[in-house]
Every structure is written in structure tokens, then in C-alpha cells.
Amino acid sequence: MSQVRVRFAPSPTGFFHIGSARTALFNWLYARHTGGTFVLRIEDTDKERNSEEFLNVIYDSLRWLGMEWDEGPGKGGDFGPYRQSERDAIYKEYLEKLKAAGRTYEKDGAVYFKLLGERSEVFDEHRKKTVTKVANTPAIIDDQIRGRVERIEDEDFVIVRSDGSPVFHFVNVVDDIAMKITHVIRGEDHLSNTSKHVELFKAFGVPVPKFAHIPLILKQNGPGKMSKRDQGALIEEYQRRGYLPEALVNFLSLLGWNPGDDREKMPIAEIIRLFDLPGVNQSNARFDDKKLAHMNMTYLLELPEEKFLELARVYFEKQNVFTAGWPAETYFREVIALAHPKIKGIEELPAYTKYFFTEDFVIDDKVRAKVLSKGEPKARLAELIELLRTADLSSDLAIEDAIKKLAESKSLGFGDYQAVARLAVSGTNVGPSITGMFRVLGREKVLARLERFGATL
Ligand code: GLU
Secondary structure, eight states, X not given: OOSOEEEEOOOOSSOXXXXXXXXXXXXXHHXXXXXXXXXXXXXXXXXXXXXXXXXXXXXXXXXXTTOOOSBBTTXXXXXXXXXXXXXXXXXXXXXXXXXXXXXXXXXXXXXXXXXXXXXXXXXXXXXXXXXXXEEOOOEEEEETTTEEEEEOOOSOEEEEOTTSOBOHHHHHHHHHHHTTOOEEEEEGGGGGGHHHHHHHHHHTTOOOOEEEEEOOEEOSSSXXXXXXXXXXXXXXXXXXTTOOHHHHHHHHHTSSBOOSSSOOOOXXXXXXHHOOGGGBOSSOEEOOHHHHHHHHHHHHHHSOHHHHHHHHHHXXXXXXXXXXXXXXXXXXXXXXXXXXXXXXXXXXXHHHTHHHHOSOOOOOHHHHHHHHTSSOHHHHHHXXXXXXXXXXOSSHHHHHHXXXXXXXXXXXXXXXXXXXXXXXXXXXXXXXXXXXXXHHXXXXXXXXXHHHHHTTO
């Protein structure tokens, strides 16, 4: 195991969204790539805004995406506890260190961190008050993604509020020190905090970890950063919709990173092998739900039949599709196998397969009008009924053969029978092959539907 220790440090103040998942993923990938340790640390010091519900969503989502943590809640480790709300004693101990080094003072009940350098009183136009400025030297951040960034902290800042609660910058740095974090990989929105963090690391007399600030994810349409309120932002929504976690992880990995060529679909082992911080882009990535849906479809298509069937079963169960009882196992299996190569997402399955499971399906008016406007559908239907009474329906090929022979005998084509037959048995003009539909539905249902529809002509 290498010395690399990274951490994902979410604040459980909202549902787990695309941006958080991507930050978690880049940390996890870096840990797996380097053979290092992936730590999960919960930054739950803001008691008002944290909730256990959000916490469980974080755990569930990380596990669902396959990002098991090596240390953290429920897992243990040498540097626990891993929830900041349980680390008061550690923060007190570290505060004492800063006090002993003469780097703190109290003002109005709050504890301030004292920067090094000459102080002077300056009137701040913006804030309309006199503030104490410190002639400090700039902090140099050698960011693994952004390159060299220089920022100056020129005002002392609060590290413990007057109510005794420690501030984010303080606990974040203390924990990175105490947990021996070597690389801080996080969203670019934290770049502006980093100079404060560097000052604190230095004050504690410890080496500054390497920083890597990941570019933002822009919302799909329009300017600005994607937020948890944006459509498609929440991870659990994809879980609910039957997306494949492997597809989501692959998609997330490409939000701000690429393997150095234009490959997109890659097994996770390959992503781990190729992922590195210098490979992360500096420019922002734009969220694209169509790209995600397409990625998911390519993964679904490759899924072995058994796995696809299992996903379908779970989805139908969750959606409570079969309120009047489940269809026979072999029948369900055959229907799902027919739909597998045709659908873009699991969530399409119930509507796509509806007419296999009920006689109560709608005949699309527009399709009906179109189909009936051509040729002699009534005659074709009658011929087909005649044929299907005795034809061999045991394989798609046999069915195709029979219909072709019938068509030839009338100097017509397969298509002359197909549209009207499809409409009669499914109510629409899209779906799996008509031969597959006949085979799976079986003689009895097919004949009943053709006759029922024929009677309306
Ligand atoms: N708790 C911070 C957040 O959720 C993470 C800060 C960090 O990664 O350093 O944004």
C-alpha cells in the first residue's frame, strides 16, 4: 500500500448530487490508482443543517456506485472517529497547540487565528468600516490541476465562534493533519479557502498536503454551476430510475477527465489504471443528460440476459406494475429478452412491454389512421388469422417463413401484413419484431387480438 491518503469530506446538508459524486469518485480513483487509502469523513459540524437522512443517502449512494471507503463511518480505522461532530476533544487539543504557539487571540468571545506580519488599520470602502490588515506574504498553492496559484490572506480570521463551535477552515485542516491526508482533492469552489488552510497548516508546523481543485460542473443549459436543485442532479434519482451504477461512474469519470484519447466507454479497471491528477482538465465540464442516458444504454445492451432480467424484475417490483399478480416466470423472461435490445433505459420497460401483460392496452389513434389508410388491411388481417390458426409459431424464423409464403402467394410483401398485425396485437407501430411478438404472445392471444381488431374495421 502506498502512502497516499485522500479523503472525501461531504457535509450532509442536502441530497447526494452529481458534483459530490464526482469529487468522491476522483478521490476514490486516485486512491485505487496509487494503491493508497480512501477515507470518508463526515463534515457535520453545522448542527442546524445536517440530518441523518442525508447521511444515509451519502452512504447508500457511495456503496451503490461501488466506491467503498477504506476508513470512515461503519468501517473504522486508526484515525477515527470519522464524524466531525464526534471530534470535539481533538479540536480542543489542536486549539491548545495554536494557543501555545501564540497564534490565537480572543475578541468578542470568538477565537481568531493570528497571521504573521505587520498590522495596520485601514478603512475598507466595501464594508464601510475600519479593519486590521496584515502585511503577509502570499500563500503559494502548487495545485496539481490548476498549476501555481498565489493568494494572500491579509486579515486574521475566526476559528472558533463565540458559541464555542469551531469553524469549517479550522476543523477541515485539523482533520487533514490528524488523518494524515496527503492529497486534498475537492471542488474548485474551495480554491478560495485554500490560502487560509495553507496558513493553518504552516502554523501547526506540518507539511502542506498536495491540493487538486477539480473544475466545476456547469448546468446543462445556460451559464452557471450545476446545483442540487437542477434537473438530473441527484444520484438517488438514477438509482430509482434503474440506471446502471457502472454507467454512471463511467460518465462521472469523464466530467473533467479523459483517458488521453477520445475513448468514452471504459471498464472501471481501465479508468483506475489511467486516472491521474495531471490528466484532470482545467476547464469546466458541462453536464449532459443525453450523454449519460446513452452511456447507460450501451452498458445495458452489453448486460448478460440474466442480469438484465434481474434489473427488470427489481424495477417492475418497485414500480408495482403487476398489481393483479406476476406473470409466469418463463413468459416474463421471454418478454424481457425481446425488449432488451430495443430499449434505452430500464424505466422504459413497463410501457414498452405493457401489451404483453394485459388485454387492456390502447390502440394509438394516429397510428390506426395511418395503417388503415394504406392497402387492404382488413383482407390482410383475415388472411393472417387463417394462417396463424395452424402455422408453426415455435421460432421467429418459422413465423417469418410462413408470413413470407403467404405474401408471395398473394404477390404482396411481408410489410403488407406487418403494420396491421402489429397495430392489432400491440396498439402501436413500434416494438420488437412482429415474429418475436407472435412467438412470445402465443397463438391464442394473437388470434384473439387479430379477431378483436378485425371486428372494428
Ligand atoms: N465539507 C466540504 C464540502 O462539502 C468539503 C471540504 C473539503 O473537501 O476540503 O464542500
